[in-house]
C-alpha cells in the first residue's frame with residue numbers, strides 16, 4: 285500500500301504513526317495536493333491528504349477511516365479497543381479531540397497567511413480558544429496516567445501527539461507545556477518512540 289501525504293500535515297502524521305506502530309508495510313510518498321502533477325485529487329475526490337492507496341488501487345480516506353482500517357489489519361498492537369464499547373468510544377473521542385485541535389490550528393494558520401487587513405480576528409480567537417479548552421480537557425483526562433486510555437498505547441496517544449507536534453510547528457509561542465506539565469511529561473515520553481522519531485524525520 286502507498287500513503288500519500290506531506291511532512292507537515294498532522295492528519296498524515298497520525299496515520300503514519302498508526303502504520304509504523306503496527307509495522308504495516310507501506311510506501312510513504314510526499315505528494316502536496318496543490319502541486320502540479322499531484323495524484324491526490326485523482327485518487328481522493330476531496331483532494332486531501334492523507335490518502336491511502338491499497339494494492340488493488342482502492343483509496344482509503346480520511347484519517348479516522350485510514351486509522352480504523354489499518355488497525356483491523358493486525359492486533360499488534362490493537363490501537364482501538366476491540367470489545368469494550370466504552371473504552372472504544374473514549375479512544376475515538378480522544379481522536380476527535382486531537383483532530384479538532386488540528387482543524388482549529390489549520391484555520392488559525394490559514395488566517396495568518398492572509399494579508400493582515402483581511403484576517404478575521406474573531407475567527408482566529410474562536411479557534412485559538414477552542415484549542416486552549418481542548419488542551420485543558422486533554423490534560424484533565426490524562427491526569428498522571430502513562431497513556432491516554434487503557435494500559436498501553438492506543439490511537440488516542442498517536443492522535444494527541446500528532447496534534448501537539450503540529451502546535452509546536454505552527455504555534456510555537458503557545459506555552460502548552462507550561463500550562464499542562466502532565467501533558468508535557470507524557471509528550472516527552474511519547475517523543476522517544478521510534479515511530480514518532482521516524483514520522484518527525486520526514
Ligand SMILES: N[C@@H](CCC(=O)N[C@@H](CS)C(=O)NCC(=O)O)C(=O)O
Pocket residue numbers: 292293294295317318331332333334346347348383390
Ligand atoms: N479530516 C481530514 C482532514 C484532511 C485535511 O484537511 N488535509 C489537508 C492537509 S493538512 C489537505 O489535504 N488539504 C487540501 C489542500 O491542502 O489542498 C482527515 O482527517 O484526513
